[in-house]
Amino acid sequence: MLRAKNQERKSASLLIKGGHFIDPAAKINAPMDVLLRDGRVAEIALPNKVRGGADEKFDARGLIVSPGFIDLHVHLREPGQSYKETIATGTAAAAAGGFTSVCTMPNTAPVVDSAEWVAWLRHPERGAVVNVFPIAAATRSSRGTALTDFAALQKAGAVAVTDDGKPILDDEIMRAALRLGAELNLPVVQHAEDTRLTEGCSMHEGRTSFRLGLRGMSAAAEANIVDRDVHLAQQLRESRLHVAHISTSDALKAVRRGKRGKARVTCEVTPHHFTLLDEDVGEYNTNFKMNPPLRSASDREAILVALADGTVDAIATDHAPHATHEKEVEFERAAFGITGLETALALAITKLHREHKIPLMRIVELFTAGPARVFDFPGRGSLARGNVADVTIFDPKKRWTFEAGKSRSLSHNTPFDGWQFVGRVVATIVGGRVVYLVD
Amino acid sequence: MMHGLPSHAMNKPARGSLLGIEHLEDQEILGLLKLARRMNPLKARPLLRNKRIVLLFYEASTRTRSSFEIAATSLGAITTLVQSSGSSIEKGESLLDTGYTLRAVGADAIVIRHPAAGAPHLMAKHLDIPVINAGDGMHEHPSQALLDAFTILKHKKSFKGLQVAIIGDIFHSRVTRSNCHLLAKFGVKITLCGPPEFVPEVSATLAPGLRVSRHIEEALRGADVIMLLRLQKERLAGQKIRLQDYIARYQMTAARLKLARRDAIVMHPGPIIRGLELTAEVADGPQSAIIDEVHNGVPTRMAILARALGKAR
Numbered sequence: 001m002l003r004a005k006n007q008e009r010k011s012a013s014l015l016i017k018g019g020h021f022i023d024p025a026a027k028i029n030a031p032m033d034v035l036l037r038d039g040r041v042a043e044i045a046l047p048n049k050v051r052g053g054a055d056e057k058f059d060a061r062g063l064i065v066s067p068g069f070i071d072l073h074v075h076l077r078e079p080g081q082s083y084k085e086t087i088a089t090g091t092a093a094a095a096a097g098g099f100t101s102v103c104t105m106p107n108t109a110p111v112v113d114s115a116e117w118v119a120w121l122r123h124p125e126r127g128a129v130v131n132v133f134p135i136a137a138a139t140r141s142s143r144g145t146a147l148t149d150f151a152a153l154q155k156a157g158a159v160a161v162t163d164d165g166k167p168i169l170d171d172e173i174m175r176a177a178l179r180l181g182a183e184l185n186l187p188v189v190q191h192a193e194d195t196r197l198t199e200g201c202s203m204h205e206g207r208t209s210f211r212l213g214l215r216g217m218s219a220a221a222e223a224n225i226v227d228r229d230v231h232l233a234q235q236l237r238e239s240r241l242h243v244a245h246i247s248t249s250d251a252l253k254a255v256r257r258g259k260r261g262k263a264r265v266t267c268e269v270t271p272h273h274f275t276l277l278d279e280d281v282g283e284y285n286t287n288f289k290m291n292p293p294l295r296s297a298s299d300r301e302a303i304l305v306a307l308a309d310g311t312v313d314a315i316a317t318d319h320a321p322h323a324t325h326e327k328e329v330e331f332e333r334a335a336f337g338i339t340g341l342e343t344a345l346a347l348a349i350t351k352l353h354r355e356h357k358i359p360l361m362r363i364v365e366l367f368t369a370g371p372a373r374v375f376d377f378p379g380r381g382s383l384a385r386g387n388v389a390d391v392t393i394f395d396p397k398k399r400w401t402f403e404a405g406k407s408r409s410l411s412h413n414t415p416f417d418g419w420q421f422v423g424r425v426v427a428t429i430v431g432g433r434v435v436y437l438v439d
Numbered sequence: 440m441m442h443g444l445p446s447h448a449m450n451k452p453a454r455g456s457l458l459g460i461e462h463l464e465d466q467e468i469l470g471l472l473k474l475a476r477r478m479n480p481l482k483a484r485p486l487l488r489n490k491r492i493v494l495l496f497y498e499a500s501t502r503t504r505s506s507f508e509i510a511a512t513s514l515g516a517i518t519t520l521v522q523s524s525g526s527s528i529e530k531g532e533s534l535l536d537t538g539y540t541l542r543a544v545g546a547d548a549i550v551i552r553h554p555a556a557g558a559p560h561l562m563a564k565h566l567d568i569p570v571i572n573a574g575d576g577m578h579e580h581p582s583q584a585l586l587d588a589f590t591i592l593k594h595k596k597s598f599k600g601l602q603v604a605i606i607g608d609i610f611h612s613r614v615t616r617s618n619c620h621l622l623a624k625f626g627v628k629i630t631l632c633g634p635p636e637f638v639p640e641v642s643a644t645l646a647p648g649l650r651v652s653r654h655i656e657e658a659l660r661g662a663d664v665i666m667l668l669r670l671q672k673e674r675l676a677g678q679k680i681r682l683q684d685y686i687a688r689y690q691m692t693a694a695r696l697k698l699a700r701r702d703a704i705v706m707h708p709g710p711i712i713r714g715l716e717l718t719a720e721v722a723d724g725p726q727s728a729i730i731d732e733v734h735n736g737v738p739t740r741m742a743i744l745a746r747a748l749g750k751a752r
Contacts, residue, residue, distance in 0.1 A: 207644045211461075213556040213578030213613060284557030328535060328565075330555035332576070 012055050013037040014432060018047065019060025019393065023067055024365035025372070025382035034065055036389035039432040044383060058434075060393055063426055066364045067383045068100025068390030070371040072268050073164075073244055073316035074341065076102070078126065079117065080109030085321040085410045088127035090341070092408040093319070095436035097341040098367075098425035100390035101131040101380060102319075106142065107165040113137035113148045115156035122157050129435045130428070131390070133159045133377070138177050138188060144168055150180050159375040162189035164244060167225055169195065175232050178239035187240035187266075187375055192225035192251060193217070193292065202332045204278040204293040212284065214331065217293055223250035230258035233265050242374055243267040245318050247292040249302035256311050266374045268316035271340060271347040274303050276415065286327045286334035287415045290320065307366065308358050314371035315363075317344050321411030339414045342407055347416070349396055349423025360396060367392075389432035398424040452563035455548070455747035456570045459579035460620040468588070468621060471742050475589050478510075478738035478745075485515030486750040492516045493546040495537070496573070497523045497553045502709055502733055503573050503582065507550050510740035514750075519546075538562045548747050551575075569747040577611050583708050584617035586739035590732050591664055594704050598625035604658040604699070605629060606689055607668030607716055608637040614708040615668065619646045632658035633689060655689050659698040667691055667707045670716050682715075691717040696726065704728040 014036045021032035021044065033050045035043040043050050076090035087104075094102045104121060106112035112121065112134060120126075121134045136158035140146045142165070150161055161181065167190060168174045174190075181188045198217040203209050205216025226243055227250075233241040243255060246267045258265035272290065277297055281288045288294060306312045320337025327334050345367070352358040372381020379388040404417035428436035452458060460468070492511045496504055504520070511518045521541065523529060528537055534553070541549060548569045551559050556576030563570040574580040588598075595601060603622055609615050609631050622629055623646035631642050632652045643649045652658045659665065670685060691705065705721055707729045713719045722729060 207641055210610075210639070210641045211616070211645055213576050213616060283560050325533070328533075328561070330534060330553070330561060331557045332555045 013042070013052070014056050014058060014429070015050060015054035016058045016060050016065050016391065016393065019063045019065035021065045022361055022364045023383050024361055025067070025369035026384055029361050032065070034383060034391065036391070036429070036432045039389050041383045041385050041387045041389055043385065058393070058427065063393050063395050064360065064364070066392050066394070067368040067381055068428070068430065069098045069345070069367040069392050070101045070314075070377060070381060071099045071317050071319070071341065071344070072103045072242075072314050072371045072374055073105065074102045074319040075105050075107070075321065075337070076132075077321060078108060079120065083410070084323055086127070087121070087132060088129070089408060089410045090319070090321070091128040091130045091132065093339070093341040094130045095428045095430070096408050096425065097343070098345050098392040098394055098428050099130055099341060100392065100428060100430045101133060101377060103133045103135050103159060103375065105135055105164045106137040106162065111137045111142050113140050113142070115149070115152040118153055118156035118158050130430050133157070133375070135160045135162050135164070135189060137161065138163050138168060139173065142166055144170060144173060147173070147176055147180060150184055150186055154184055154186050159377070160187040160189050160242065162191065162244070164189060164191045167191050167193050167195060171228065174229060175236070178232055178236045178241060181240060182236055182238035185240070185376075187242045189242045189244050190225065190229050191244050192222045192229065192246070194221040194224050197221040200332075202289060203281055204295050206278055206296055208278045208281060212281070219248040219250055219295065219299065222248045222292055223254060226251040226254045230254045230263060230265055233258055233263040234261050238264070240264045241266070245270050245273065245292055245316065246312070247273045247295050247303070248299050252302050252306045252311060259311065266313040267311070268314040268371070268374070269303055269307060269312045270316060270318045271344045272338060272415065274300065274307060275347050275351050280415070284331040285415070286329070286331055287338060287413050289331060289334050289336055290318070290338050291336040304352075304356055307352060308356070308362065312366065313374050315344060315348060315366040316371070317341050319409075321409050322413045323411060327413050337413070339407065339409050339411055341409065343402055343414065343416045343419070343421070345394060345425055346400075346402065346421035346423050350421045353396070354422055389429060391429040392425065393427040393429070394423060394425045396423050398422070400424050450564055450567070452560075453567050453569045455749060456563050457581050457743055457747065458559050458563055458570065458572050460581045460584050460617045461579065465624050468585070468624065471585055471739075471746060472589055472592065474742035474745065475585070475739045478741040480509060480513040480737045480741065483513040483515075483741065486745050487511065487748055488515035490516040490547045490748055491545050492518050492744065493541045493549045494518055494520045495541065495549055495551045496520065497528070497551075497558075498574070500552055500573070502736060503552065506733070506736035507573060507582075507740050507744075510737050511744055513737070514741055514744060516744070534558055534561060535565055538566050542566055542568060548744065571743060571747055574613055576613065577616070578613050579617045580613040580708075581617050582736070582740055582743055583614045584621040585743065586732060586735045587618055587666070587706060587708070588621055589735045589739050590706065590728055591704075593731070593735070594728060595663060598622065598627050601627045601663045602661050603627055603629045603664040603666060604632055604662040605666045605668070606632045606655060606658060606691065608671055609633060609642050609668070610637050610639060611671055612668050615666075616645065618666065619649060623648050630658040630662070634685070655695060656698055659695060662699040662703055665691065665696070665699055665703055665705045667705065667716050669707075669710060669712060686715065690715070691721050693718065693720045693724065696721055696724070706732055709733065
């Protein structure tokens with residue numbers, strides 16, 4: 001076993017021995033040894049059959065070895081809101097959650113709508129410990145009126161564009177964004193919410209919102225936008241539409257229709273939406289307030305079906321850190337969002353695998369090959385020979401208790417404080433270097 | 440933090456808090472009603488002598504504020520009124536910081552009215568003194584439900600077999616939510632009546648024994664108690680509903696009152712708007728218990744305060 005001091009040292013070669021290897025893109029689910037050398041995958045071989053030598057060895061007996069996890073949706077709060085999170089603290093939390101790559105949302109202060117800000121996010125001075133792939137704003141200042149310079153943003157390193165936090169409501173602007181995205185093969189990510197229907201709303205519309213006297217967001221406010229976007233994507237054949245944090249049964253139906261119609265439509269689901277329900281808000285617990293809100297039991301059922309049947313492409317956390325003073329306020333005034341990087345895998349194994357019997361192969365796919373298909377991450381999402389040496393090693397049987405107070409995130413706004421989980425990340429390797437090793 | 444507790448401390452509400460009716464035990468409700476019957480504001484014992492009760496009002500109020508104040512002073516307590524205008528709240532102080540401040544100046548209990556649902560719950564989680572909800576957003580108004588129950592029991596022998604019709608803007612009504620929880624606990628059959636904009640189908644899921652009706656005639660038939668709600672004109676903007684249509688379909692008139700049981704009483708949490716949700720004839724008629732309710736507010740709130748400060752003997 002590697003010692004913690006080795007975390008800081010880049011080893012030229014590392015042999016991961018004795019583990020069970022799951023690489024959904026390569027359709028491998030078997031005991032394999034993995035040799036990493038100079039930041040790349042040098043060899044994948046049957047146990048004890050690796051030919052090359054290694055400077056260091058990692059004993060992975062009893063553990064799953066998989067391609068590094070990719071999170072398509074995180075808020076690291078820089079530039080401008082470093083009291084909530086920084087790229088350094090957010091990526092440390094990502095590493096602890098097994099993520100080797102994260103895609104950052106542009107709704108910062110200022111909004112990431114220029115090539116300069118995209119470059120700033122990727123600068124080594126930010127102190128990222130995992131790969132940071134910026135998603136840039138689709139419209140200037142995310143006001144929804146004038147498109148940004150997609151080509152310049154893409155050249156600077158943006159993997160997609162979005163106005164996340166707000167939807168692009170105007171039909172013509174959305175059409176123009178998809179059309180320009182199609183020319184550049186750049187995905188457009190939509191936060192699907194018809195905000196004309198959700199003003200003053202702080203949770204899902206249903207029995208619980210009525211009981212609590214809170215205005216509710218209807219499921220239709222999400223589904224209507226997804227419906228429209230899928231229609232547009234079907235008309236614009238080469239366009240790439242990605243539906244962020246999909247949360248309702250009707251919106252999933254629209255995505256299915258798009259996929260059947262061969263439109264390039266993808267979607268992601270968050271761990272909290274496949275785990276929790278609107279009624280879990282309890283007596284105004286603001287750590288259960290996020291957007292989209294926790295939904296009804298039938299919506300969650302539809303999400304579980306879609307995760308199992310392949311409709312959903314990726315699990316994404318929507319990691320949204322907020323300071324205590326933004327959450328310890330009246331429910332209607334509290335900020336939307338929860339942290340999620342350190343609990344995502346544990347929730348997937350505890351809920352999806354153990355409770356709902358979704359195979360580990362599929363779960364790993366939702367963290368690796370799935371997200372790797374949604375945006376373009378050359379050399380990532382699979383550990384084929386020559387690919388980037390981003391590896392996640394986890395123990396699918398380990399029981400542990402999550403303590404928010406020990407989180408690596410700057411913020412502790414999680415509904416899962418004190419939850420007992422099965423399944424824990426053991427080590428996270430980025431470019432051949434161990435960036436996280438469990439205590 | 441000025442209060443010396445970890446900021447994430449999420450404690451149970453202090454004993455004696457009254458945040459809502461929903462989670463109260465039947466026995467607690469009956470105990471409060473029994474205590475209220477023994478409270479006489481004109482011959483009150485100084486049970487709460489030297490206790491400091493802060494009335495923290497973020498919303499306008501006539502009845503609730505004045506009756507809590509009279510209830511408190513009748514029991515010998517000292518009251519202080521803090522309103523959002525003319526206080527640090529105007530300067531942007533958070534709800535919790537206001538709570539910590541009031542605790543630090545020596546408040547023994549806080550009575551709070553707030554436009555946000557759950558505001559009293561937030562305060563109760565962080566303070567070690569009783570918090571009494573005097574109305575939070577569209578959520579609950581527990582002291583109103585208790586005084587309504589008190590009023591019903593003055594006119595009816597018991598809750599057993601009673602039929603209640605609640606007519607009007609249910610969706611926005613915290614009084615209705617509290618009343619439904621309270622009455623349903625005692626097996627009362629409740630009909631919620633109004634157009635879909637005010638009475639969505641989901642309303643019936645609030646408590647057992649609730650049903651929704653769109654026709655006032657149907658709701659009134661056999662009713663022992665009729666509860667009317669103020670039509671909140673300010674909320675009509677943008678709604679499809681027209682005032683004249685509403686009056687035609689749902690106004691409580693003397694003719695419609697005849698559909699209810701002959702000994703039915705008419706209640707209203709106030710303020711009433713004559714000529715809108717009810718006619719003057721009904722408001723002032725022999726079956727009206729509207730002024731009675733206001734009157735009963737004082738002993739009911741005396742009981743609530745006595746319980747809050749451990750003097751419920």
